[in-house]
Amino acid sequence: MTWNINCDRPIWIQLVEQLQAALISGEFKPGEAVPSVRDLAADAQVNINTMQRALQELESRGLILPKDNRWRASGRVVTEDTARLDEIRHEYAGTILEDFTQRMRSLGLSDDEIVSEVTEYLSKLNSNGE
Amino acid sequence: MMQNNNENFLHSAGIENAPLLECRNLCKSYGAVPVLYNWNITITKGRVVGLLGPNGSGKTTLIKLINGLLTPTSGEVLICGNSPGVESKKVISYLTDKDALDSSMKVVDMINLYNDFFEDFSEVRMYEMLKRLDIHPETKIGTLSKGNREKVRLILTMSREAKLYVLDEPIGGVDPAARDYILDTIIKNYTPESSILLSTHLISDVERILDDVIFVSNGQITLAEAADNIRAQGKSVDQLFRETYRF
Amino acid sequence: MMGKLFKHEFKNTARRYWYMYAIILSLTLFCKILDIIQLNVNSKYLNPPLYISVTFLIIGLFFLVLLTGIFSIIRFYREMVGNQAYITYTLPVEVWKHIFVRLTVSIFWIIISVAVCVISGLIMGAGHDFLGNFLKGFSSMLSSIKTTQQVLFIIQLILSIIINTASSLMMFYMSIAIGQLFNRNKAIAAAGAYVGCNMIMEVFTTLLFVLTAKRIPWILDYNDIGFGAEYFNSGAEFVNSVMLLTGLVNILFLVTFFLITERLLSTKLNIE
Numbered sequence: 001m002t003w004n005i006n007c008d009r010p011i012w013i014q015l016v017e018q019l020q021a022a023l024i025s026g027e028f029k030p031g032e033a034v035p036s037v038r039d040l041a042a043d044a045q046v047n048i049n050t051m052q053r054a055l056q057e058l059e060s061r062g063l064i065l066p067k068d069n070r071w072r073a074s075g076r077v078v079t080e081d082t083a084r085l086d087e088i089r090h091e092y093a094g095t096i097l098e099d100f101t102q103r104m105r106s107l108g109l110s111d112d113e114i115v116s117e118v119t120e121y122l123s124k125l126n127s128n129g130e
Numbered sequence: 131m132m133q134n135n136n137e138n139f140l141h142s143a144g145i146e147n148a149p150l151l152e153c154r155n156l157c158k159s160y161g162a163v164p165v166l167y168n169w170n171i172t173i174t175k176g177r178v179v180g181l182l183g184p185n186g187s188g189k190t191t192l193i194k195l196i197n198g199l200l201t202p203t204s205g206e207v208l209i210c211g212n213s214p215g216v217e218s219k220k221v222i223s224y225l226t227d228k229d230a231l232d233s234s235m236k237v238v239d240m241i242n243l244y245n246d247f248f249e250d251f252s253e254v255r256m257y258e259m260l261k262r263l264d265i266h267p268e269t270k271i272g273t274l275s276k277g278n279r280e281k282v283r284l285i286l287t288m289s290r291e292a293k294l295y296v297l298d299e300p301i302g303g304v305d306p307a308a309r310d311y312i313l314d315t316i317i318k319n320y321t322p323e324s325s326i327l328l329s330t331h332l333i334s335d336v337e338r339i340l341d342d343v344i345f346v347s348n349g350q351i352t353l354a355e356a357a358d359n360i361r362a363q364g365k366s367v368d369q370l371f372r373e374t375y376r377f
Numbered sequence: 378m379m380g381k382l383f384k385h386e387f388k389n390t391a392r393r394y395w396y397m398y399a400i401i402l403s404l405t406l407f408c409k410i411l412d413i414i415q416l417n418v419n420s421k422y423l424n425p426p427l428y429i430s431v432t433f434l435i436i437g438l439f440f441l442v443l444l445t446g447i448f449s450i451i452r453f454y455r456e457m458v459g460n461q462a463y464i465t466y467t468l469p470v471e472v473w474k475h476i477f478v479r480l481t482v483s484i485f486w487i488i489i490s491v492a493v494c495v496i497s498g499l500i501m502g503a504g505h506d507f508l509g510n511f512l513k514g515f516s517s518m519l520s521s522i523k524t525t526q527q528v529l530f531i532i533q534l535i536l537s538i539i540i541n542t543a544s545s546l547m548m549f550y551m552s553i554a555i556g557q558l559f560n561r562n563k564a565i566a567a568a569g570a571y572v573g574c575n576m577i578m579e580v581f582t583t584l585l586f587v588l589t590a591k592r593i594p595w596i597l598d599y600n601d602i603g604f605g606a607e608y609f610n611s612g613a614e615f616v617n618s619v620m621l622l623t624g625l626v627n628i629l630f631l632v633t634f635f636l637i638t639e640r641l642l643s644t645k646l647n648i649e
Contacts, residue, residue, distance in 0.1 A: 007337055007366035010358040041317050045310070047178050047339045048320045050358065199466055201644050219469035228649075230463035235389075246381045247468045 001027065003044040011046055015054035023063055023078060024089045034064055034076040063088065148211055149174050150294045150325050151196065155205035158191055165191045167349045169205070175293070176322040178339055180357075181329040182371060183346030189329045190227065191349075193298050196327075197224050210293055220249070223292035227299045227329075229279060233272030237265065237282060248290055256289035259315070277308040284312055288319040295319075295326040301335060313339055334368040343367055345374060378470050382478040393448055394486055398493055401437055405497040408434050416504060431501070438494045445490040449483035450549045454564070457550075458557040462648045472643045476550065476635065484543055537624040544627040547634040548574055554641040557648065582626060 001022055005014055022028055034055075035043075041051040055076065058064045062084050067075045079085065104114045151173040158166040166188045173179055181189050194200040195207050198214030209218040231240065237260070244251045260267060263281055265274070274282065284300060300316070301309045316326065317339055330336050337343070337357060345353035352374065360367050408430045415423045456465050457475065465475060502508030552574055556567025 005338060008361060010361045012358055042314055045313060045338055047341055049341050199646050216469045216471055224467050226463045230461050232461055
């Protein structure tokens with residue numbers, strides 16, 4: 001997994017964001033085992049406690065679960081709750097759209113024009129095979 | 131000047147955890163010249179703490195005090211409740227800033243030395259890491275490249291299952307690949323039962339692996355804070371450091 | 378822990394000395410071969426190479442003992458106060474154990490080097506008169522002592538030489554410990570400290586002898602000392618008293634130097 005860490009924002013938050021993105025994009029499949037804290041931290045070159053904090057946050061968001069409910073140290077798995085993943089995906093899309101619409105509107109486009117711009121662009125991409 | 135704040139290091143630990151390192155009103159002067167003034171620090175277990183400051187700010191002095199190479203002028207420094215001595219040396223693993231290895235010895239001689247004197251030395255771990263570095267134990271230390279020497283020194287230090295690892299400028303003067311290896315090793319060898327005190331002036335390279343940071347200048351602590359708390363205010367630790375110590 | 382310290386100290390020092398012993402013994406054998414040839418052939422042309430070789434041998438033996446002492450001092454400096462000191466003081470071992478082990482091992486090697494000299498001397502002396510004469514002189518001195526006490530006398534002699542060596546070495550070590558207090562030029566400071574300590578010791582010893590000479594009955598009156606024939610019979614007695622007194626003084630010095638060194642290196646360590 002490629003990480004993009006900036007040191008001027010809390011690292012644990014960035015880890016949450018990037019792990020979440022990886023989960024949503026399917027880089028980690030539902031039900032798949034999550035690499036250990038140690039391996040993830042070494043991969044991202046960050047402190048283990050920070051990575052642990054990020055993983056705990058993802059757990060509280062329901063995106064990953066402990067393998068064995070009785071014993072957290074046994075490792076974690078990605079949730080199989082695809083609905084939850086869709087929910088998060090939807091949330092993300094919303095954030096991107098918020099920024100997108102604001103910027104499109106500042107160009108002076110109406111809502112219908114924005115939709116047609118998007119449709120045109122996507123069909124162009126599809127015809128180029130992307 | 132900011133007050134140093136002890137409580138931050140205790141936030142991850144329970145009350146029952148005795149601090150690994152405690153400095154109480156620690157002062158050190160050479161004659162009339164104070165080098166360390168009124169330090170109060172507590173480090174609990176499971177933390178990676180950066181001791182950051184310009185050269186000559188007192189970092190090396192603190193490290194020497196922890197290791198019993200200097201005695202305090204006043205105040206005290208305690209490691210797991212003990213003053214620096216034979217007991218504290220059993221639980222501290224110290225990576226020196228300067229290379230103090232005997233060039234005429236072989237790597238395996240150093241391993242045997244550590245193995246004999248330190249009960250917590252793990253030969254298995256050592257040989258494993260040595261193999262991954264592709265260095266033969268029978269190699270004479272004097273023939274190793276500078277990067278490899280630093281790596282060997284580091285893995286000797288990290289092969290001990292110590293309570294407190296004290297690393298003095300571990301990435302000074304090595305190439306980026308060696309630096310990555312060193313940081314990687316430090317991360318991988320973390321355990322919740324031990325803590326690492328890392329002293330450096332190369333902050334941007336290292337800050338990602340730090341839990342907590344202590345800023346030192348002119349022998350006094352100017353800041354003691356969790357790294358992510360600093361970042362929550364929109365600055366990297368490196369940036370804050372530069373601002374603090376700008377002329 | 379001490380056992381491990383000894384093991385490592387012996388291992389690390391042995392490698393230095395093997396070479397020297399090998400060289401000396403080879404040189405001795407070479408000289409002896411020449412000597413044996415000369416004994417049988419007795420040609421005047423063989424004399425120059427023989428004498429030159431023996432001269433080299435004697436110089437070599439002298440340097441063997443000297444270098445052994447010098448190496449141990451340099452080693453103490455490097456390991457306790459120089460570059461490798463960091464590793465020394467990181468080990469969970471009390472400072473006095475470090476000092477004790479190094480002192481003991483150094484004395485061991487000095488004894489071995491002296492033994493090598495003696496062996497070399499015996500090898501060269503075999504078949505010649507001077508060895509026999511030397512032994513005769515020594516045993517005539519011994520014969521003035523009661524036979525039962527002869528062994529004791531020899532033991533005393535050996536012990537006092539060892540103690541003397543120990544306290545001399547310890548004085549070097551102490552000078553190094555004093556020298557490291559300075560921030561710059563530690564080696565020069567150590568040399569200076571050595572000279573200073575030496576002077577103090579001389580003054581102390583002289584005072585001691587002057588003050589005790591008349592008061593302790595078993596020490597001969599120094600006003601009567603003359604090396605006339607009347608003293609040859611009691612030669613052993615004289616040597617004995619001097620040995621005892623210097624031995625005691627040396628033990629005192631040894632302990633004092635040891636304690637000072639230990640205190641300095643424990644509490645006033647000043648390595649960069």
